[in-house]
Amino acid sequence: MSSLINLIPAPLWHLIMIVAGILAIMVPLLVGVAYLTWAERKVLGAMQMRKGPNVVGPFGLFQPFADALKLMTKETIIPAGANRLLFVAAPMLTFALSLIAWAVVPFGEGLVLADINVGMLYLFAISSLGVYGIIIAGWASNSKYPFLGALRSAAQMVSYEVSIGFVIVTVLLCVGSLNLTAIVKAQEGMWFFIPLFPMFIVFFISGLAETNRSPFDIPEGESEIVAGFFVEYSSMAFALFFLGEYANMILMSGMTTILFLGGWLPPIAIAPFTWVPGPIWFILKICVCLFVFLWVRATFPRYRYDQLMRLGWKVFLPFSLAWVVLTAGVLVAFDWVPK
């Protein structure tokens, strides 16, 4: 084995390791996305006293693959008046953006592809780019409903990003670093959702709006604008939007976990909990967040558009701004500012 390593030059070996790391993240993530769609239908089914998918495979476990095969074999339809290049590029952009954010996510102590100094800013930047896939899709379709959906979505995502930004600032004040590993390590004594509980709630709700999930799924509100920005999409292009949405849900849950639920840390740092490896804790916490995503969808009706804007700008923004000031004040007053 060592002779094999010596055969390959060091930069190439480095490249191979990076590609292997990317695969090690992407493959489980895509399987996770596939089973999230299955879990959503099962959970919604259980909450509505139905069975959910139960025909394909045991407990319907092969349903995601059946769906994928179906979508792949369907015809790709590009509307006559559409801007072909952008029409095809938009779903790819959405899907790619939902994947590249994972480069900086720490799965455990040192288990991270790129441990960059400004990891939190990188995540924020990538999540703020998500709006482009939607807005380009809406415009390139050259049709009324997609365009309306895209405009709604752009306004919604820009609005909720502001309060997400303030929530992140609050956490960063308590950590003193933008590095995601440092953020998790700062929670070794106490997870941030306890001292910053209101911010945790604001972040989670803004996360629902940012990922266009119910009750904030007005960009695709089917009762008003059919399916919003992806009315004209079919086949794999549609599938990419679909996968992108679910990958974004997992990413948002991952962000919630890192910022507020202690990342890979066990709940209590004593014997039976510390035996479980960090990545398992991380995945478990993500699953809990995802379950709440699905639970919310089964529970709440869709927000009206003006009420959604009101919640974002008139409730969350002032509230999170006040909490930034309060947190900074408390940290300075008790001399708790991290060095």
Add this chain to the structure above:
Amino acid sequence: MITALAFYMFAGVLVASATMVIAARNPVHSVLFLILAFFNAAGLFILMGAEFLAMILVIVYVGAVAVLFLFVVMMLDINFAELRQGFQRYLPIGGLVGLVLLVELMLVLGAWVVAPEAAALRQAPTPDAAAMSNTEALGRLLYTRYAYLFQASGMVLLVAMIGAIVLTLRDRPGTRRQSVAVQVARRAEETLEMRKVALGQGIGEEKGVVTHGTPGLRPAEAAKTATEKAEVR
């Protein structure tokens, strides 16, 4: 070697996409090329080790400003062929203005003398790159050393923001605004009136009394009044 290669790639794409911003026929394509230019500029920042600036460039310009550009450009129905019509007629005067500006710029740049102590002044507040990350260094400069200037620029932005709000805020008469507090505080007694209706006579045409179809009735209440009416019958 790889760094140099990356630099030429980012710089090349940056210049090319910046050219396409003004050359593209479709304004939406122009904005998309502008976004590409922003990304490559961010790449250049990262090559220089200024990771914070790179991320802020992406968040602020790509994530917010360019979205609004795209918004406006998509909403406006501009016919660019029409705009280009007078191109040849206005070319001489436009070219003259451009030439004058170019000559003036060259004169200014030719006569430019950098103060001899400028390099030392710039060096002083910049900490050693190895000692702290550039996020921290920027924070120290902005919030500690130049705190008052920072606050002053914040004030300028605040004034601009208030100006924008004042310009666009208007009260249209006749619109019905939702007041959440009033809605939540409303009680059933204020909106509902229960009547015993005599058999075969109906409720009569009294002034100002709304008999049914009261607006804003919650479904449960509506059902209740309906069953009561049925009982009376």
